[in-house]
Amino acid sequence: MEEALCHRVGPDFRIADVDPTSTPGFEWNKEDWEHEFHEHDEELQELQAKLYANSRAETPGTGGLLLVLQGMDTSGKGGVVRNVFEAFDPQLVEITSFGPPTREERSHDFLWRVRPHEPAIGRIAVFDRSHYEDVLIQRVRKMAPADEIERRYEHIVDFERDMASRNIRIIKVMLHISKDFQKANLLERLEDPEKHWKYNPGDLDERELWDGYMEAYEIALRRTSTDFAPWYCLPGDRKKYARMAVKYLVLDALRAMNLEWPKADFDVEAELERARNA
Amino acid sequence: MEEALCHRVGPDFRIADVDPTSTPGFEWNKEDWEHEFHEHDEELQELQAKLYANSRAETPGTGGLLLVLQGMDTSGKGGVVRNVFEAFDPQLVEITSFGPPTREERSHDFLWRVRPHEPAIGRIAVFDRSHYEDVLIQRVRKMAPADEIERRYEHIVDFERDMASRNIRIIKVMLHISKDFQKANLLERLEDPEKHWKYNPGDLDERELWDGYMEAYEIALRRTSTDFAPWYCLPGDRKKYARMAVKYLVLDALRAMNLEWPKADFDVEAELERARNA
Numbered sequence: 436m437e438e439a440l441c442h443r444v445g446p447d448f449r450i451a452d453v454d455p456t457s458t459p460g461f462e463w464n465k466e467d468w469e470h471e472f473h474e475h476d477e478e479l480q481e482l483q484a485k486l487y488a489n490s491r492a493e494t495p496g497t498g499g500l501l502l503v504l505q506g507m508d509t510s511g512k513g514g515v516v517r518n519v520f521e522a523f524d525p526q527l528v529e530i531t532s533f534g535p536p537t538r539e540e541r542s543h544d545f546l547w548r549v550r551p552h553e554p555a556i557g558r559i560a561v562f563d564r565s566h567y568e569d570v571l572i573q574r575v576r577k578m579a580p581a582d583e584i585e586r587r588y589e590h591i592v593d594f595e596r597d598m599a600s601r602n603i604r605i606i607k608v609m610l611h612i613s614k615d616f617q618k619a620n621l622l623e624r625l626e627d628p629e630k631h632w633k634y635n636p637g638d639l640d641e642r643e644l645w646d647g648y649m650e651a652y653e654i655a656l657r658r659t660s661t662d663f664a665p666w667y668c669l670p671g672d673r674k675k676y677a678r679m680a681v682k683y684l685v686l687d688a689l690r691a692m693n694l695e696w697p698k699a700d701f702d703v704e705a706e707l708e709r710a711r712n713a
Numbered sequence: 714m715e716e717a718l719c720h721r722v723g724p725d726f727r728i729a730d731v732d733p734t735s736t737p738g739f740e741w742n743k744e745d746w747e748h749e750f751h752e753h754d755e756e757l758q759e760l761q762a763k764l765y766a767n768s769r770a771e772t773p774g775t776g777g778l779l780l781v782l783q784g785m786d787t788s789g790k791g792g793v794v795r796n797v798f799e800a801f802d803p804q805l806v807e808i809t810s811f812g813p814p815t816r817e818e819r820s821h822d823f824l825w826r827v828r829p830h831e832p833a834i835g836r837i838a839v840f841d842r843s844h845y846e847d848v849l850i851q852r853v854r855k856m857a858p859a860d861e862i863e864r865r866y867e868h869i870v871d872f873e874r875d876m877a878s879r880n881i882r883i884i885k886v887m888l889h890i891s892k893d894f895q896k897a898n899l900l901e902r903l904e905d906p907e908k909h910w911k912y913n914p915g916d917l918d919e920r921e922l923w924d925g926y927m928e929a930y931e932i933a934l935r936r937t938s939t940d941f942a943p944w945y946c947l948p949g950d951r952k953k954y955a956r957m958a959v960k961y962l963v964l965d966a967l968r969a970m971n972l973e974w975p976k977a978d979f980d981v982e983a984e985l986e987r988a989r990n991a
Contacts, residue, residue: 488910488911489910491910491911492910513804516802516803516804517802517803517804520803521799521803523803524794524795525794525795525798525799525801525803525806525808526791526794526795526808526810526841528803530803530804532804563804618988618991621988621991622985622988622989625981625984625985625988626985628974628977629974631974631975631976631977631981632766632767632769632770632974632975632977633766633769634977634979634984636979636984636987639984639987639988639991642991643991696906696907696909696910697909697910698909699906699909699910699912701912701914703903703909706903706912706914706917707900707903707904709914709917710896710899710900710903710917711900713896713899713917713920713921
């Protein structure tokens with residue numbers, strides 16, 4: 436699957452090369468979509484159960500999984516989380532949404548609020564927005580000096596390398612939508628009273644800075660896409676495609692862990708005998 | 714539904730009156746089970762979305778929901794969490810498993826480690842084991858003096874009253890299984906190498922104290938079942954029944970919040986005009 440995703444970010448990445456309406460790696464055929472989306476749900480459940488079992492058994496080298504989701508407003512991050520993780524045991528998944536930093540958070544290094552949410556051993560952590568906001572909105576809106584932004588790219592790579600060295604697999608996804616798609620989504624929110632709560636007049640102010648954001652994304656993705664924490668720039672205009680692609684990236688990452696059920700650390704026959712008489 | 718559950722705990726509650734193999738409130742008819750289990754999933758999704766929307770809109774009086782799950786080893790708490798909450802948006806549910814307290818936790822009051830996990834406004838918190846362990850195992854194994862245990866019942870009621878006063882709905886469930894059912898479950902874990910990680914030789918030591926646990930549960934449930942935080946002693950030998958009953962309790966609690974979509978706090982027409990031109 437991963438090979439089929441053309442948009443793994445390398446040093447020559449250009450965001451303009453990614454067509455937000457494309458569906459690389461999957462035939463855009465609505466008939467089989469549901470089937471393909473759920474085809475590996477049992478395997479996913481077994482993989483996460485094995486991952487958790489190894490953490491419980493304290494198998495040396497057991498790691499975790501981190502999925503970072505970024506994207507412009509209305510890019511569908513929430514829908515990805517809802518749809519991809521419905522196949523997962525909710526006890527094993529911790530989802531953190533990073534909003535604007537509080538006053539206390541701003542008084543610390545930008546990674547201070549992020550570190551406590553790295554995945555525990557045997558668990559899956561999902562960041563809905565992340566430490567990347569600190570090189571995106573903060574760059575576009577000049578909320579931090581240029582040399583501080585520079586420092587952050589390196590700091591992020593170090594942070595992620597450290598997690599990877601503890602067997603945390605990291606997948607980073609930018610849901611790349613078109614400006615037209617965002618407009619349609621914002622209008623939909625405004626036209627439906629049940630969605631008014633999702634709308635914020637500030638969304639249109641951010642939209643005016645679209646080109647600046649695309650530039651900031653391009654630079655950030657190039658600078659921080661590594662072997663141990665690659666970025667994928669996924670076309671986002673077709674919501675079902677983005678959900679499918681993220682699900683398969685997670686599946687691939689879990690498969691690559693080569694998970695086995697842990698061995699019993701007690702005398703099974705003796706315990707069976709005890710249990711039969713208990 | 715709630716009325717149909719015979720086992721809401723009152724002052725005369727006796728655990729021996731609850732048959733772990735019974736299925737009060739539901740016909741034990743496997744044919745319709747799946748349908749009935751999922752019948753209200755759409756409503757559940759809308760209710761939780763409304764709850765969250767009101768928290769985002771900062772609607773005064775918006776609360777949260779807390780589900781406390783207790784039960785002997787192998788009583789199926791994990792299965793309840795997995796099955797009931799698969800219908801929920803994982804972003805809105807925080808599940809906390811309380812294991813044996815750490816050294817640091819033991820150096821604080823017993824509620825110290827619990828308080829940070831109360832539900833945020835607009836969210837649902839699930840406790841897999843809870844502060845009740847401090848009046849269950851700690852009573853049975855005499856890990857705390859009798860007068861400290863006494864103090865804790867009152868302290869728990871105060872803690873839960875305080876949450877309720879902030880519009881947090883509280884549902885507390887004991888999954889009541891028979892000793893035979895536990896034995897079968899323990900044997901199953903021992904006979905299946907894929908389940909060995911779930912087995913702990915200490916489980917049989919706890920099993921020897923079964924009667925003491927039943928007494929501790931009976932006292933704890935009686936002392937702490939209140940109008941604002943009622944206990945339900947649910948028969949647990951039929952796993953599908955327990956999952957169904959918990960799901961309907963959660964549904965009833967959300968319905969009782971009388972949730973509406975929040976009103977827009979901006980000029981909708983003006984924003985529509987802006988968005989069309991953006």
